[in-house]
Amino acid sequence: MNDFKTEVRDGMAIDWDVPITMDDGAVLRADVYRPLGEGRYPMLMTHGPYAKGLPFQTGYAFAWNALERDHPEALADSSNKYQAWETPDPEIWTREYGYVCIRVDSRGAGRSPGRIDVLSPRETQDFHDCIEWAGTQSWSNGKVGLTGISYYAMNQWQVAATRPKHLAAICPFEGAADFYRDAVRHGGILCTFWIRWYPVQVSAVQNGLGERGKSNPNTGELIAGPQTEPPEALAARIADLPAEQRAHTLDDDYFRQRTPALENIEVPVLSRGNWGGLGLHLRGNTEGYQRAGSRQKWLEMHGYEHWTEYYTREGRAMMRKFFDHFLKGEDNGWEKTAPVQLNVRHPDRFIKREEQEWPLARTQWTRHYLDASGKTLREVPPGPASAHYRGFSPGITFWTEPQKTELELTGPVAAKLFVSSSTADADLFLTLRAFGPHGREALFTGASDPNNPVAYGWLRASHRKLDAGKSLPYRPYHAHDEAQPLTPGEIYELDIEIWPTSIVLPRGWRLALTVAGQDFDHGLPGPMPRTYGGIEMRGCSLHLHDDPQDRPAEVFDGTITIHSGEDHPLHLLLPVIPA
Structure with a gap:
């Protein structure tokens, strides 16, 4: 029966x-x-x-x-x-x-x-x-x-x-593949998305809620089981995810047990990612495509909501x-x-294009140097200079000149910074941005935020150690196996991964890089929505890094100094695609 x-x-x-x-x-x-x-x-x-x-x-x-x-x-x-x-x-x-x-x-x-x-x-x-x-x-x-x-x-x-x-x-x-790097600790910094997500989407439907839960309209049955159990019984049958994620600061067994060996995958793969999946729904699709052991695999990248x-x-x-x-x-x-199907992003539309590999073989990896004196992004290294900002602040923005011709950037992005801190650590938040001729920023509908910038990157300075075997020139790969505190005032070289992107800048547009000590906030008034589904939209959706236990002010709200010059060739490595 x-x-x-x-x-x-x-x-x-x-x-x-x-x-x-x-x-x-x-x-x-x-x-x-x-x-x-x-x-x-x-x-x-x-x-x-x-x-x-x-x-x-x-x-x-x-x-x-x-x-x-x-x-x-x-x-x-x-x-x-x-x-x-x-x-x-x-x-x-x-x-x-x-x-x-x-x-x-x-x-x-x-x-x-x-x-x-x-x-x-x-x-x-x-x-x-x-x-x-x-x-x-x-x-x-x-x-x-x-x-x-x-x-x-x-x-x-x-x-x-x-x-x-x-x-x-x-x-x-649109799903992460590396639980540490893609999802929970961006560059070593705790993302509080999971702590907010857990009670809303998981414990809210835990088996045993019974009559305290909802019903399935197609069957009339309770969606969280027929038994209605007391809260203490339910608490004993659910892992304490917030405590676990706060306690595990390095890429240890907790994370390794939850991160697959992509090379072991053999079945055909169609990996579908979102350019606007900043914070969770992007890196896993490109890394998964590149590293999966499958002989038959395809990558498709699109935009719009998640x-x-x-x-x-x-x-x-x-x-x-x-x-x-x-x-x-x-x-x-x-x-x-074609192995790679791209919806190439323009400020006002997407254009479909087939490619044979990722990153694109014809990419012209181009350096733009950060000038700490003039706050510019330039094609030749600047002279010696420095600029500083407070840790918990919007930081400093570096600008290119207006584009003389159309410019396409499609692929991974990386940055090299030389920084010192007044404390034993520093959190670096990098935001790649695009601005029209009249100074208005282009913001894009993303996976879970209607006002995304072009791309994000993050790094906790004490996690600067690279995994040489997995790092690529355009995609630094950090080991996250130990913390190396800073000596206040000493200059450190930091390689920072910025998640892949696609943007075509028309003639007259400018690219900008913001280096900050906190999450990006577009701060726009007027017609751009500030809330979406009851959630405040700052450009990062719920993928914020705002846990005071992970980021105590006495450590991360110090003075960060950016150093440029011949001895400190800090730069942005961009994936320029020839016309």
Whole structure:
């Protein structure tokens, strides 16, 4: 007798709360959406802590309303009754495209009992077990594909590196790959996104909330389990993520256990990133593409909000062609797709372009030197000079002259600075910016902020040590295995990674680099929105570095001095693409 309910509705056979037994005997619960009719079908799976029964429209109304308002065609092909945050819509993928869609509540979340420990080795093993379970079901053709946004992209990198035999292809859409560098500690500085995210998106749907949680409108069942347990019982079954992330300042076992060996990935990869994914949803896609061991891999970079291109018809069509080829075996021409698909960003539009590699082979790596005296970015090294700013301040901005011709920058960016501090450490926040002829800054709709600048980079000066084996001229790679405090007043050479970008500056536009001791704030009044979905938008969304325990004022609010000159050739390395 089945320990779950099956019904036929809206052109699908739906199995609600299917039990999947893990290697340690724990049981997770999944909803399985199957095409009608006998047969064996390919599968798309997501596995995560957001509660499979929580409707997109209810749990994330701010994003749903924006998608409905700005991109109505993305929602026009479905009743949207089964939409869930950052996962595929089964009405489209199951009923129309012929895939089994499987949504699994990860251990301790939603309808699955247990202890929540996000992105942990235990959770990755659970995901592995779910894939192997799906590959042997009577309705399965043995080929599982993984898809999904953000968290559902991050854990794709993780589980693919464990090589489940039934895993056939992955499409990580805007998700970090390195838990330390991409997500939690940018340049060694704690990002408080995860501390804010945890109670809102994870513990809010913890298994055991029962009647204190919401209900699934499609089943009437409580999304966080039938039992209503006291808060102290729930607290005992969830990892203390804020305490863990504050305590682990280096790239130690805590982070290494949550960061996959990308070189171990063998299945075909379609990595889809966002130029505006600053702080979480960008670096993982480019690094994942470059470092994945797969012989068949593709990179696609786009813009707009974090969720938009996952749901648009065009965005779905790309994923469908990829999965149809590798999960259904269709000879649909996917193998002829260029390895790199770029939506090259202009101030007012995107232009699609196919490329053969990343970074682009024809890149002209060009240095612009920072002049501490004139606050300029120039093509030749300046004379000796220095400039200083307070640690907790907007810092100093360096400017190019107006562009005489159109300039395209597409690729990774790096900076070399020579700095001294009045204290034993300093946090460096670098912001690459673009300004029009009349001085107005160009800000872009990003993954989770409507007012992003061009690019960001970060480094804690005591984390300046490089990993020589992984560093590239255009992408410094810091070891983060020890802290090396500064001697106040002594000058130190710092190599700083700035996340990849794409921007075409028209003639007359200026590029600027801000070096500061705090997160960027565009500070614009008037028509530009200051809030979005109830969250204050400063250009960084929730990807802030504002934890007083991590950044005590007595250490990080000192005087930072920037030194330039022949002995201190501080510069910005830019990926110039010839016209």
